[in-house]
Amino acid sequence: xxxxxxxxxxxxxxxxxxxxxxxxxxxxxxxxxxxxxxxxxxxxxxxxxxxxxxxxxxxxxxxxxxxxxxxxxxxxxxxxxxxxxxxxxxxxxxxxxxxxxxxxxxxxxxxxxxxxxxxxxxxxxxxxxxxxxxxxxxxxxxxxxxxxxxxxxxxxxxxxxxxxxxxxxxxxxxxxxxxxxxxxxxxxxxxxxxxxxxxxxxxxxxxxxxxxxxxxxxxxxxxxxxxxxxxxxxxxxxxxxxxxxxxxxxxxxxxxxxxxxxxxxxxxxxxxxxxxxxxxxxxxxx
Amino acid sequence: xxxxxxxxxxxxxxxxxxxxxxxxxxxxxxxxxxxxxxxxxxxxxxxxxxxxxxxxxxxxxxxxxxxxxxxxxxxxxxxxxxxxxxxxxxxxxxxxxxxxxxxxxxxxxxxxxxxxxxxxxxxxxxxxxxxxxxxxxxxxxxxxxxxxxxxxxxxxxxxxxxxxxxxxxxxxxxxxxxxxxxxxxxxxxxxxxxxxxxxxxxxxxxxxxxxxxxxxxxxxxxxxxxxxxxxxxxxxxxxxxxxxxxxxxxxxxxxx
Numbered sequence: 001x002x003x004x005x006x007x008x009x010x011x012x013x014x015x016x017x018x019x020x021x022x023x024x025x026x027x028x029x030x031x032x033x034x035x036x037x038x039x040x041x042x043x044x045x046x047x048x049x050x051x052x053x054x055x056x057x058x059x060x061x062x063x064x065x066x067x068x069x070x071x072x073x074x075x076x077x078x079x080x081x082x083x084x085x086x087x088x089x090x091x092x093x094x095x096x097x098x099x100x101x102x103x104x105x106x107x108x109x110x111x112x113x114x115x116x117x118x119x120x121x122x123x124x125x126x127x128x129x130x131x132x133x134x135x136x137x138x139x140x141x142x143x144x145x146x147x148x149x150x151x152x153x154x155x156x157x158x159x160x161x162x163x164x165x166x167x168x169x170x171x172x173x174x175x176x177x178x179x180x181x182x183x184x185x186x187x188x189x190x191x192x193x194x195x196x197x198x199x200x201x202x203x204x205x206x207x208x209x210x211x212x213x214x215x216x217x218x219x220x221x222x223x224x225x226x227x228x229x230x231x232x233x234x235x236x237x238x239x240x241x242x243x244x245x246x247x248x249x250x251x252x253x254x255x256x257x258x259x260x261x262x263x264x265x266x267x268x269x270x271x272x273x274x275x276x277x278x279x280x281x282x283x284x285x286x
Numbered sequence: 287x288x289x290x291x292x293x294x295x296x297x298x299x300x301x302x303x304x305x306x307x308x309x310x311x312x313x314x315x316x317x318x319x320x321x322x323x324x325x326x327x328x329x330x331x332x333x334x335x336x337x338x339x340x341x342x343x344x345x346x347x348x349x350x351x352x353x354x355x356x357x358x359x360x361x362x363x364x365x366x367x368x369x370x371x372x373x374x375x376x377x378x379x380x381x382x383x384x385x386x387x388x389x390x391x392x393x394x395x396x397x398x399x400x401x402x403x404x405x406x407x408x409x410x411x412x413x414x415x416x417x418x419x420x421x422x423x424x425x426x427x428x429x430x431x432x433x434x435x436x437x438x439x440x441x442x443x444x445x446x447x448x449x450x451x452x453x454x455x456x457x458x459x460x461x462x463x464x465x466x467x468x469x470x471x472x473x474x475x476x477x478x479x480x481x482x483x484x485x486x487x488x489x490x491x492x493x494x495x496x497x498x499x500x501x502x503x504x505x506x507x508x509x510x511x512x513x514x515x516x517x518x519x520x521x522x523x524x525x526x527x528x529x530x531x532x533x534x535x536x537x538x539x540x541x542x
Contacts, residue, residue, distance in 0.1 A: 056449060056450070074450055074452055076452060079450070080446075086444075086446055087447075088461070099453070103452050
C-alpha cells in the first residue's frame, strides 16, 4: 500500500457559465520518500489538485489516504511552499519561521523553537538575514525563508505549489539546487508532491513525473519514471540520454492532451468552459 | 535656489493667513457686532498670555479650557474605539453579522451629536456621562467600518499561512488578523478622533460644562463676541494638532 493513495478525485466549482468541472477521475500513488512532480499548463487544475491532496479543500468525490489515514484537513506532519512566498510582512525572517516551528512543536521551549528556526534559516544560507523583514529580502531570499519554514517543522510530507514560478531563471536554478539538497539532507525521508509548469524543473528534482491531461475536467496521464543519479545538474541533464527520453515523453503527453482539448473546443462541445488563457488557442483551431 | 524655494514655501501660508485676516477685518467693518481681528486680540490676550490661569469656574486660561475639553474627548473617544474595534473585527470576519447589523449601522451613522445628547441625558441623568455617550456613539463608526474593511482586505495568502501552519484561532487573531488590519484600524482611529472633537463642542454647548465649547456658549450669552472668535480659533488649532499627531502615529506604524 502506497504512502499517499489518491483514488478517483473529482472537484468542480460554480461559475457564471454553469458548473465548472475542474478535475475528474484523478488517481495517484506516491511511495514514502518519493518526489513526484505534477506537470501541466496554467489553468489545468494543478493547484486545485494540490489543495485536495493537502486537505486544504474537500473533494466532491474520491478519497485521499495518507499513511493509512483519510485526509480530512491539513495534517500536522505536512508542510507547504506556495508560489507567492506567503511570508507575513510584519515579521522578520526568523519570526516567520518560528511561527511554523511553534505550531509544529508546541511542547518545545521558546529557546528551543528559536534554535530550530535559526538552524533552518542557516541551512538555506540566510544566517545573516534572520532579523530582516520580507520586504528587505530579494524574491529568491524570500522563497528560501519559505523553504526554511517548511523544513523547520520536519514534515513527513511536503506540498510545493509552483514554488519557484515567480523567480527569474538564475535564482530559480539556485533555489532548485537548495531544495534538492534540503531533501537529500533529511534524516528521515520526506515525501514530496510538487506542482510545476517546467518540465526541466520536474526532471531535475523528481523520481517520477505525472503529466496532467488538460481538461476541463483534467485528469492525470501515465507517470514517467526519472531514474537518474543524484545530485543532478541542469547542465548534465541537457545532454543525458535518459533525461532527453523523459523530457520527450512528458512533452508529448502534455501536447497530446492540449491538442485533444483544442479539437473538442473547436467542435463546440465545451464552448464556455475554457479558461481565460486558452480561448485564443481554441479560436485559432476553429 | 533651495533657500529661495524654502522661503516661498514659508511665505505662501502666511500670505493666506493675511488674506483671511483681511477678509475678517472687512467683514467686521460691515457687521458692527463682529469684532475686528485687533479687537479680538485686545479682548482675548489675557486668556492667551495667561493660558493656565484660573480666575473662576467660567473664567479660565484658554489652554486650561482646551485641556478640559481634551480630557472629555479622550474619554469619549476611548470609550468609542473600545466598543468599535471588536465590533469591527466581528463584522469583518462574519458576513452573517454584517448582514444583520449593517442596516442599523447605516441608520445610526448620520445622526448628529445634537440629537444623541438629549437621549444621553435621559439615559444617564447627568451631563458628563451624556457627553461621553454622545462622543462615543458619534465617533465610533469610522473605526467600525475601517476595521471591518481591513479584516476583509486580508490577502488569501495570509489565510493560507494560518491554514497550513495550523495556527490556533488565538494565534491567527494576534499574529495575522490584528497586524494585517492595524493600518486600516489606525485610519479609523484618526477619523474617529476628528469626529469626537467635532462632537465635544456641541455637547459642551448643550450641557454647559467647562471647556472650549462651554466657554464659547457662555461668552455668546454674555455678549463678549471676541471670545467666540477666540474659542473658534482654539477649536480649529487643537483639532488640527490632534489630526497631525494621529497622522504622525499612523505614518510611523506604516513604516515599521
